Structures are given as structure tokens and as C-alpha cells.
Amino acid sequence: MxxxxxxxxxxxxxxxxxxxxxxxxxxxxxxxxxxxxxxxxxxxxxxxxxxxxxxxxxxxxxFGLKDIISENASLRSENKNLTQKLVEAERLREENELLRKQLSLSEERKQILIDVRILSFEPSNLSEFAVIDKGRNDGLKKDMPVILSGNILFGKISEVYDSYSKVILITDGNNKVNVKVFLNKEEKDAGKTLYNGVLSGYFGKSLFMDLIDKRSDVSFGDLIITSGLDGIYPEGLIVGKVDIIKDDDNAVFKQAYLMPAFLPLTSNLAFVIK
Amino acid sequence: MKKTLLFLILAFSVLLQTSFMQKISIFGVSPNLPMTMLFFVAFFSRSYKMTMLSGLFLGLLFDIFSGTAFGIFSLTFICLAFFVSVLLDSVVLRDNIFMLFAILFFGTIFGSFLSAATADLFDLLEISVMHINLNYSLLKTSVIEAVLNSFLMLAILPLRRFAIL
Incomplete structure (x- = not known):
């Protein structure tokens, strides 16, 4: 007692x-x-x-030697395609610059990036956060977007301390991101229409895209990027690819589950967009 | 000396949880080493004081690394330590190792829901705006975590021999 x-x-x-x-x-x-x-x-x-x-x-x-061999082969062929696209993109960039000069348009706003190191991750499975090694002393502020190399969206700063900050990842249920589908020239020519949606984190480090127009043609593997409409994330950051499509007859909107582009993490280096 | 060593091991477990353990995940869920350590201490120390102090210590460290509002995990771990101590006192088969795994399994699920409920309470009190949905997805996460924690307990059971408790 x-x-x-x-x-x-x-x-x-x-x-x-x-x-x-x-x-x-x-x-x-x-x-x-x-x-x-x-x-x-x-x-x-x-x-x-x-x-x-x-x-x-x-x-x-x-344990993944077999996968590495087949992955290597597919990466080699993808690399060839990307080299081709890189040349085309470079040509377009030069053309774009020239046209901007001729039309006297202002230069595109360049992003200022601050490089940070990811120190640790959220210890619990209930939410998705990371700790980065820079904070208030380095000019970081709340809600600044955090990306990985290759313009891949990682999250946004949720708390800032003097020498470190906490980042809420896009895979957290409380982080809402306004997104849209990225359409390449072939898809546009084929008549595929643009669709938007709102994204949040879902079970098991995946993403859930909601509020997609019922008439839109959502297909497996669609590349989803930020739309810039939320005013936090700039337009064009890579978010992920459509994995599962949910289209209930009684539902008002279509929904989709996405595989986040930042997973699996290959480096601890990230960038904060100032 | 033993106590200092124990608290160093507990701190080590939190550091491992925020770095190393996050690389090991199944269905996007990682095992929870500090929570498993708390049940280990509760079961083998037979001291409710040690269990509850370990709960406070682990919870505070958890809160420092967590992005949710400060205090959620401190409260969760203290409550968990209290309930486990009460349960172990009233359980007849206290020395049965299967009892440890049963308590760990259901305790992990209870702990997840307790943290989610505390987060919602903080949201309600306007201490934070973080909201964790008490839904089927949380149940799935906590059940997977409970299974992983059980395997983790198998790995840390040999620590008993080092007489740190």
C-alpha cells in the first residue's frame, strides 16, 4: 500500500x-x-x-548486389537520355536568355541557397522531422523551404534556434504542400491536361495527394512538382511520383498516393532557400 | 556508479534512435530503442523510482530531438513508466520472460496512442499546432513498431548480464 x-x-x-x-x-x-x-x-x-x-x-x-547490377544497367540507359535532354535544355536556356534580352524582360529571380547538414531525424514514428546544423545565427527563419540536390523538396523549417533548426518533412501529416503534375512536351502534345492538388504526409513515409479534379487523367508514374500557390514553396520543386490512384465513384475528388522523391536519402547535405 | 552508467546507456540509446535507428525502417517504421530500454529497466530493475526517473530522462531527451511540442514525450514516458510499474507489481508472472514481451508489445501500442492524445491535448490548449490523427494509420504504425521493439528486446536482453541495474 x-x-x-x-x-x-x-x-x-x-x-x-x-x-x-x-x-x-x-x-x-x-x-x-x-x-x-x-x-x-x-x-x-x-x-x-x-x-x-x-x-x-x-x-x-x-544483400542487394543483384539489384545493383540491374539498376546500373537501367541508370546507364537513363543517363544517355538525360545527356540528350541536357543538351536540349542548354540550347533552350540560351534561346530563353536571348529572347529575354530582346524583349527587355527582367532577369529571372535567382534563389539564394544556404547549405546545411542533416544531423538527426525525429526519434518517434508519429511525425516526420529532421534537425539541421544551422539556425538563427546563420539567417534561417521559420517556413523557409528545404531542398536536396536536384531541386528535390525535403520540407520547411518549423522551429529555429540559435545554432540549429528543426525541419518538418513533406512526409509529415501536418505539412500541406500545393502541387501540380509536371507535363513534358510529349504529354502536352498527347492532350494530357494539367491537374493540381494538395499534398500531405501519409503512413510509412509516403505522400497523399488530395483534391484532384475528377476529370483529370492521373496515371501511374506522373511526376508531381510544387505549384507555388501556397506561397511557401517556390514553383517547380520535385516532390515525387504517383504510385497508387484512388478514384471512388462516390467521391468528389480523385486522390493519389505518391512515392517521395527524396527517399531513399543518399546524402546528409541539404539546402535552405532564402 | 551503476546509476550513472545506466543513464549514460539511456542517453546513448536516444542518440542511436535519432541517427542510426532511423536508417533501419520497415514499411517506413523504425524500432523505438529508448522505449524498449524503458521496459527493460522496468522489468529488471524492480524499482519504480528507477523506472520513473529513466522515463523522465528518456522523455526529456526525446523532446529535445523531436519536432513536436516540448513535453509530449516527457509526459508519455513518465505515464508509461508509471503504468508499467503498477502493472508489474500486480502481475503474478513477473519473472516470466514472455510477460516482458507481452507488456512491451501492448505498452508500445499504448505509448503511441498516449503520445498522439497528448499532442492533441497540447493542440487543444494551444501550446502547439501539431496534430496527430488517432486513426487506423496510427494503429498500423504502432503495431509494426511493437513487433520491431520485440525483436530489439531480444537483442538487448544480454545486457542483463552486465549488472547495470
């Missing part, structure tokens, strides 16, 4: 401490204590993350 009441007393005492810390964190401290603790833990986290990369990399090499 005494043990039982001791437990309740200790539980109550610890709960009071936590509530006090929550109160201090919100109204007085402004995250300074968290920042100090994180400064201490920064180095060991970096080491563990590198060890994790090495372990998973080694595991993949051993």
Missing part, C-alpha cells in the same frame, strides 16, 4: 516538473536550454549518423 502511494507521489512530482519545464520553455526560455543541450549532443549525433550510413550502405551492398 505504501509502495502504491509512493508511486503516485513520485508520478505527481515528476509530472509537475515536466509541466514546469513546458511552461518555462514556452514563456521564459525561448528554447535556449534546448539549444545548449543540443550543442553538447551535436558531435556524438554526427558520429552515430555516419556509422548508421556506413552500416546501411554495407548491408545494401551485401
Amino acid at each position: 505504501a509502495r502504491g502511494s509512493g508511486k503516485i507521489k513520485l508520478f505527481g512530482f515528476l509530472a509537475v516538473i515536466v509541466f514546469l519545464l513546458i511552461f518555462l520553455n514556452i514563456y521564459i526560455n525561448d528554447g535556449k536550454a534546448q539549444n545548449s543541450v543540443f550543442d553538447i549532443l551535436k558531435s556524438p549525433v554526427k558520429i552515430f549518423s555516419s556509422v548508421g550510413d556506413m552500416f546501411v550502405g554495407g548491408f545494401k551492398i551485401v
Whole structure:
């Protein structure tokens, strides 16, 4: 009996401490204590993350050798196609520049990128966050978009501290992104129409696209990019590819599940768009 | 000395969780090492004080790394430590190893729902705007996590021999 009441007393005492810390964190401290603790833990986290990369990399090499061979073949053929497209894109860029000059149009707004390192990830499976190694001192602000190399959307900054920031990933259920389908010339010529939607995170690090016009032609493998309509993410960032299409007769909109383009993560380097 | 070593191991488990463990995921769900460690401490230390203090320590570290509002995991881990201590006192088969796995499995599912409910409470109190849906998807995530945690427990069971508790 005494043990039982001791437990309740200790539980109550610890709960009071936590509530006090929550109160201090919100109204007085402004995250300074968290920042100090994180400064201490920064180095060991970096080491563990590198060890994790090495372990998973080694595991993949051993168990995925067969896949690597076939993947290598498909990448080689994709590389040839991309080289062709790169030449075409370069020609178009030059043509575009020339036309802009002739029409006296202002130059395209260039994005300022700040390179950051992803230090750690959300420890629980309930939400999707990452911690990056730069913060307020480096000019980072809340809601700045975070991308990976290749213009792949990763997320946006949700909390900023002095020397680090937290990023809410696009795979989190609370992060809404306005997106549209990317249509290439062949698809446009074939009469495929543009469709928009709103994206949020879904179970198992996938994405869920909602509010797609019922008449639109959504197909497997469609490339989805940001539309820029939400005012947070600039237009044209790569989000992912359509994996599963959901078209219920009774539903007002079509829905789709997407595979995020940023997965699997191959590097810990990211960029914040200023 | 033993206590210091235990808390160092617990801190180590949180660091591993935020880095190494995130690379190991099945269906997008990673095992939860700190939560598994909490059940390990509760089962083998037989001290409710140690269990609840471990819960507070793990929860605070979890909150520092988490993007959700500060305090959600501290409260969840303390509640979990309290419920497990009460349960283990009232369970007859306390020494049965299968009991550990049963408590870990259902405790993980309960812990996930408890964190989601706390996040919703914080949302309601306007402490944060994070909202975690209490739905089928959460159940799927927590069941997979519970299975993974059970395998993880098999891996950390040999720690008993090092007499850190």
C-alpha cells in the first residue's frame, strides 16, 4: 500500500516538473536550454549518423548486389537520355536568355541557397522531422523551404534556434504542400491536361495527394512538382511520383498516393532557400 | 556508479534512435530503442523510482530531438513508466520472460496512442499546432513498431548480464 502511494507521489512530482519545464520553455526560455543541450549532443549525433550510413550502405551492398547490377544497367540507359535532354535544355536556356534580352524582360529571380547538414531525424514514428546544423545565427527563419540536390523538396523549417533548426518533412501529416503534375512536351502534345492538388504526409513515409479534379487523367508514374500557390514553396520543386490512384465513384475528388522523391536519402547535405 | 552508467546507456540509446535507428525502417517504421530500454529497466530493475526517473530522462531527451511540442514525450514516458510499474507489481508472472514481451508489445501500442492524445491535448490548449490523427494509420504504425521493439528486446536482453541495474 505504501509502495502504491509512493508511486503516485513520485508520478505527481515528476509530472509537475515536466509541466514546469513546458511552461518555462514556452514563456521564459525561448528554447535556449534546448539549444545548449543540443550543442553538447551535436558531435556524438554526427558520429552515430555516419556509422548508421556506413552500416546501411554495407548491408545494401551485401544483400542487394543483384539489384545493383540491374539498376546500373537501367541508370546507364537513363543517363544517355538525360545527356540528350541536357543538351536540349542548354540550347533552350540560351534561346530563353536571348529572347529575354530582346524583349527587355527582367532577369529571372535567382534563389539564394544556404547549405546545411542533416544531423538527426525525429526519434518517434508519429511525425516526420529532421534537425539541421544551422539556425538563427546563420539567417534561417521559420517556413523557409528545404531542398536536396536536384531541386528535390525535403520540407520547411518549423522551429529555429540559435545554432540549429528543426525541419518538418513533406512526409509529415501536418505539412500541406500545393502541387501540380509536371507535363513534358510529349504529354502536352498527347492532350494530357494539367491537374493540381494538395499534398500531405501519409503512413510509412509516403505522400497523399488530395483534391484532384475528377476529370483529370492521373496515371501511374506522373511526376508531381510544387505549384507555388501556397506561397511557401517556390514553383517547380520535385516532390515525387504517383504510385497508387484512388478514384471512388462516390467521391468528389480523385486522390493519389505518391512515392517521395527524396527517399531513399543518399546524402546528409541539404539546402535552405532564402 | 551503476546509476550513472545506466543513464549514460539511456542517453546513448536516444542518440542511436535519432541517427542510426532511423536508417533501419520497415514499411517506413523504425524500432523505438529508448522505449524498449524503458521496459527493460522496468522489468529488471524492480524499482519504480528507477523506472520513473529513466522515463523522465528518456522523455526529456526525446523532446529535445523531436519536432513536436516540448513535453509530449516527457509526459508519455513518465505515464508509461508509471503504468508499467503498477502493472508489474500486480502481475503474478513477473519473472516470466514472455510477460516482458507481452507488456512491451501492448505498452508500445499504448505509448503511441498516449503520445498522439497528448499532442492533441497540447493542440487543444494551444501550446502547439501539431496534430496527430488517432486513426487506423496510427494503429498500423504502432503495431509494426511493437513487433520491431520485440525483436530489439531480444537483442538487448544480454545486457542483463552486465549488472547495470
